[in-house]
Amino acid sequence: MKKILALLLAGLMVFALAACGTPAEPAETEETETTEATEATETAASGDTIVIGVYEPLSGDNGAGGKQETLGMQYANSITPTVDINGTTYNVKLEVADNESSNDKAVSAASTLIAKGPSVILGSYGSGVSIAASDTFGAAGIPAIGVTCTNPQVTDGNSHYFRICFLDPFQGTVLANFAKDELGASTVYCLGQLGNDYDQGLINYFKQAAEGLGMTVITDSFPEGNSDFNSYLSNAKNQGAEVIFAPTSISYAQMIVDQAAAQGITMPLLAGDTWDSNVVLAATQGKDVTVYVTTFYAEGGDVDFENGFKDWINGDSTNLANNGGDDMIAAVSVMGYDAYYVALEALKAAGSADPADVLAALPGVTYTGVSGEIAFNDIGDAIRDTAFVKQANTSDNVWDFVKVQSVAE
Amino acid sequence: MGKKLTARKAPEQKIGSLVAILCIIALYIFLFCLDNVLPASNGNVQMLITVLKKGAIYALVCVSMNLLNGFTGLFSLGQAGFMLIGAYAYAIFAIPADQHSAVYQYFDGGAIQFSIPEVLGNVLGKNGGAFLGALICIIIAGCVAAIFAALIGIPVLRLKSDYLAIATLGFAEIIRAVFQWNGLGKITNGSNLLRKYTNFNDIQIQVGGTIFKLGTIFPFFIATLSILIIVLLVTSSYGRAFKSIRDDEVAAEAMGVNLFKHKMLSFVISSFFAGVGGALLAMFQTTVQAAPFRSSMTYEILLMVVIGGIGSITGSVIASFLYISASEWWLRFLDSGGVTLFHTHFNIPFFRDGFRKVVFSVVIMVIVLFFSRGIMGDKELSFAGMIRRLRGKKAVPAAEGEEDAQ
């Protein structure tokens, strides 16, 4: 025993000595690392390549949505892999960094992107991570275009963050109007994830709007990692709700739909843009549930785009897997697609690949994308006044278009 | 006789301390250059800065956990909870008054309507206010965490080993739920982010007309100071008493060590520094939300502690820098679909999202299985020890050795 111990200790010492060189002077080793990496950046920048950073969650709670959004950008990149700036053609390279849907990983992911020397950054799905990375982008002077982050705080109080989607106050109002006008609800049960700013924020705006319309709103939240929603659904039923509003992330959505069906809940389920996903749709198949979502895009808006995108998805197994196994077009993919072109427009308008020029040019950029007209207001938000409402078709595995909803404000 | 004892510091030890101090100075000069001399537009400098900052913060948190788990033998899994308290306490007192309405957008601007850095800023100027204000907020963060620890400790520290672990883990989860509760929204902002508070980028000094950024030095400064205090504590009489509790509680008690008092001290001090670490993490992240402070964060810290070696402060420090660099930087290429070597891009089929994490967890398993005592065991890395070893003298147990700073 002693011998083994001694041997182990000796081994440890050797290891420790070997380790001394590295960590006692973290500065030195990491410096060499830097020079190596610098070379890599230089090769990227010195050629005729422009880097667009993609800052998206590829894992964690929002992994599914982030992947679909990224797919839209990758598809756009596959169609238009180059950009002409002042007569020179540059290749456009997408660099993706995974923010893991988590605020504490956001800064590192953002730094990783910055290390690749991007001209502009796209993303993220999920507002929290966007806000968390905002200062890092800002400090590096790189403009960012939010794709589907709907929280007002993303663009509020800074000059480098833009976005092409509508905002939560708008979406909340749209949803409240829809619940009142179309579903005729007077009592709404809101269910969101505790600690998730997207859920709670949207519920908050919904509540404001709904109470303004004279509806009764009951709010409830479930802890992270919860999977049993039976009690929540019973709460909704017992409290006389006529509509359940549950703007949760996709994985919870799936369980809520399934359990609502099992419990025989017939009242409509209403949700925001997160639920517009084939994963949620798949969960509704063959079940007696009514699911409405508001979203950025309704299928059938641009047939050419859709066919092209579907062909592209089906042509690659990885893409197909990332899209959730089928060729459904998620609205976030469309937004990702549009975001890419907005970025290209900005590059063209800037006349250079320098982030500072892009930042200066971005406020004036306008673009007519698949999802509609895109232009920015003073804050950097897209000027949008419409949202699409869709309903899950429980037998055909498609979303049925219900109506275009807008608010007069 | 006493004079002989104290004066008899081995020459290696003197040289060792000198080398350590020189290294710290060199490190600080390097950090200063990183912030101010090297081009900020260079992405890799950014990345290095990010990793160094986060590494320093985690080093502090790991050392604080090591104090509890490694030196006092209290198996506690509440570290993330105390970090959360620290992060919130820091952020709440450091949000500028005019930002309250934006940050607490759903809670009418919140209950606390002042910001310590700002109040101080009125007296000391913007930079001085930010520096001193951040410092005071960090201390407040530590104190709030320590107060919570004292309250929790009274009932919980009576529990033994695994029961203590699960009780502290549970406590951390309770704290998380409480901080996310809308009922406290006016203070904690419920489920929403706290942001806009003083962060590392605000820490700078103005000499003449030039502004020098201290954003990277600051976390190192706090972490070095905190770790130094912990080292002093561990090598003091109280530190020895902690170790005696770890080795044998019954014997410690029989030799007059008041178990409850010492466990409580260790718990409170560890939580204080966890709170400080949480505050630094809040500064680093620029936003705070309760959600990421879940039990997996505690596990991650525990992993670093064990990889470094339970009961080794230098081990914890080394392990946290390695861990953070590897997980957030060095291994990222594994996610990107291939490697670029010598200007050629190789596509490797397994390389896609998530592969980094798989490789990383395999590496962790290998370390855990083949170096079950961690990188350093319970020894310390010391320059004095190295010099001794170089001279071929018999190594003396490292407890007396000098710390190398980071």
Added chain:
Amino acid sequence: MSAWISANLPYLLAGISVGGQYALIAIGYTMVYGILRLINFAHGDVFMVAGLIMVYATASLPIYISVILVVVATVLLGVVIEKVAYKPLRSAPRMSVMISAIGVSYLLQNCALYFTGGLPQVYPNIPFLSKVVQVGPATTKMVTIVTPILTLVLVFALVALIKYTKVGMAMRAVSRDFETSELMGIKINNVISMTFVIGCFLAAVGSLLYFTNYNSVIPTSGAMPGLKAFVAAVFGGIGSVPGAVIGAFIIGICENIIKGLGWTVFSDAFTFVLLIVILLVKPTGIFGEKATDKV
């Protein structure tokens, strides 16, 4: 009265069903702890992997074969984990083994992340279990009713196994005194493997029930149920099988009552408050044996 029942029956049903699922996982924790004094943090993730295996197996195999495959593969996984990650550390400090467990948990989660790409996987419907049935005024899935019954049957079988069979006796001996049992000629490694076989078998069954009820599998699916089940095990006195089962049911039911009362924010927190209170009154759980430190 009937209105009250119809309003509250769903909570109770959900509570009992959740309790049964926690119980099946908790047994794995409690048995491993009883024998190795190890908090097997990877157990919740084994449970999650069992769910994923089912998802992938049904893609190409008929459902009943898949079920068998899930059980066999999960048991195998458990045994392999024990042989690779825990056995080499048998003489190492306890903390190392636990870290190894955390490492395995990471590995399983990250592998799941890699293979699923982070997308939630829809769990297949198992014909009988997924059927929607009417219980008095409440509607629910068949699995809700099957879970507690199956749990109790399995637990009684397990208790009988521990009490009356040779291997059960060996298990009890090993949990009493590791070294002495070894000296008495008990093959420790077989006993430990057996513990993992039983624990993982129950986790596999638990996963079939759980994911039929909540039909989405994500890499972190196992984390929360795992933690809750562990709390249940501690609650009942870790090391005691009946304790774990009773603890699991208490936690499952209390959790749902709390949700019904409208304190949904604190439903998880409450579980831990309950745990801490119990530990303060009985530091080793309800059925736990008092640890005696011979001086």
Added chain:
Amino acid sequence: MSEKRHVLQVENATMQFGGVVAVNNLTMEVNEGEIVALIGPNGAGKTTAFNVITGVYQPTNGRVSFYEKPMVCNHPRGKMEKLYKGQNPKMYVHEHTLAPTPDHITKLGIARTFQNIRLWKSMTVFENVIIAKHMRAKHNIFSSTFRVSRKEEIRMREETEALLREQGLWRVKDDLATSLPYGLQRRLEIARALATDPKLLLLDEPAAGMNPQETLELASFIHDIRDKYKLTILLIEHHMDLVMNISDRIYVLDFGSLIAHGIPSEIQANQHVIDAYLGVVEDE
């Protein structure tokens, strides 16, 4: 110091674990400067008696006084009220319940060693001893951490050095405690106990595992430390030669009860004692 004071008085001490009575109505006293032995067959309750005296266990009933001041006192309560099998259940009902923790008792001046050596494994000989000085040092956590009470630390180091030199352990001061040979480990445990500045020293089988030569040395060693540190000593021992050689008085326990006490020659002749030991005079 003409008349000797009682250093330790144990009165009617009963220790019951569930239904098992480990120590039953033990009454004994130790006078200043005495060496008193507590003997009895294996499982007689000797170590339990030590644990009651040093506060590891709270007695179910009875009182322990140190220098004629009550230190530990209890009577059967709660569940024990019904379960109690010992004597005098009502005797201490009206007295204050006293249940100091072991460290408190050590601070009063009672130090002990353990039957199965309990040194701090990861620490050096020097550290093992200096920790015992911790409780009496005039410092707090801040002064100690920030080296404000450096003088106190120096004093502790000096005293530890002196003690180690006296005990012949100085040359191994930097060795790990557990790397010492068995005899030295026992010696170190005694040194550690002495470092707490005790008035009463409890030795739990100090000669266990020693050969006759070492045992002989131990006898004179115990005498020496008694005189040198002005100690009173209570010891548990199985080596009858040693016990008879050094004890002023002897108490004999069997099945938790006191069966005899007196000076060594009386004990040697006592029929009860011989019966109790019958053939098991020496263990190991």
